[in-house]
Amino acid sequence: MAFAFARDDKSVEQALRRLARERLGQSLDLVSAPAAAAGDPVHELRKNIKKTRALLRLLRPCFDDFAAENAALRDAARLLGPLREQAVLVATLKRLAADIAVAPADCTALAAALHAGHPVAADAAGILKDHARRIAAIRKRARHWRLDRTGPAAGGFAAIAPGLERSWSAAQKAMQRSLRRHDAEALHLWRKRVKDHWYHARLLAPIWPAMMAPHIALAGDLGEMLGDARDSALLAAALARPGLADLPGATEIGARADAEAARLADLARLDGKRLLAEPASGLSRRWQGWWEIWRD
DSSP: OOOOOTTTOSSHHHHHHHHHHHHHHHHHHHSGGGGGGGGGHHHHHHHHHHHHHHHHHHHHGGGHHHHHHHHHHHHHHHHHHGGGHHHHHHHHHHHHHTTTTOOOOHHHHHHHHHHHHHHHOOOOOHHHHHHHHHHHHHHHHHTOOOOOOOHHHHSSSTTTTHHHHHHHHHHHHHHHHHHOOOSSSHHHHHHHHHHHHHHHHHHHHGGGGHHHHHHHHHHHHHHHHHHHHHEEEEEEEHHTTTTTTTTTTTTHHHHHHHHHHHHHHHHHHHHHHHHSSSOOHHHHHHHHHHHHHHOO
């Protein structure tokens, strides 16, 4: 099913349980598939964790078990880090090297050096098995998750509004920090908060699909742009380190990565100001009105 609230959900509390169990159940299916041993499902596993954590953040103000369950999901996600970390830098290297005149052999040597600095975990199958064990335990508990509000709050938008406003305000604050600091870490933190809101908007997409679709698209594009900007900034920093900086092509690709990070960050800040211009209370009131019409 789509990662979204449904009219068939009797309450937001029921939707919380359904959505979490669907995402985590999909992860368990992926790990048990034959391709899992090769690490193929890692990207989807990470996305399922991100979606579930975003769901919990949306309902955080009325979910007493948020801290414990969010930590459990975070720890399960961290297991997958060694299977993905070096791939990001190498993919960014190859993407940027294609735009400039760097010899293929030099690009291959730089990729190998990046791999050496971020070795792949030897026991991929063991990592996936441990991840699945943790996910299964969380999914089992999710069957009994409860919101700490009763009556209308548990059943309607009153359970959603505080978390929606909180995440929107957090994205606005992260953007302001990025405007001041202009570094990879600030971009990363801003991207995480934008991704949270993107998932929240996707959860609420059914309330008025025609109006929600462009908002979701802009938030998604902004998140991707911020991710590419951060990846480029990290690559530039990696290529400037001893052992890499003197390799053929490192200076040229590093300069290209720096320029790309700056270009994308500037575009992201412009789009961010447009997306995040509205006060949190205004967004919440507008979407609540659409929710009530949809649920009527």
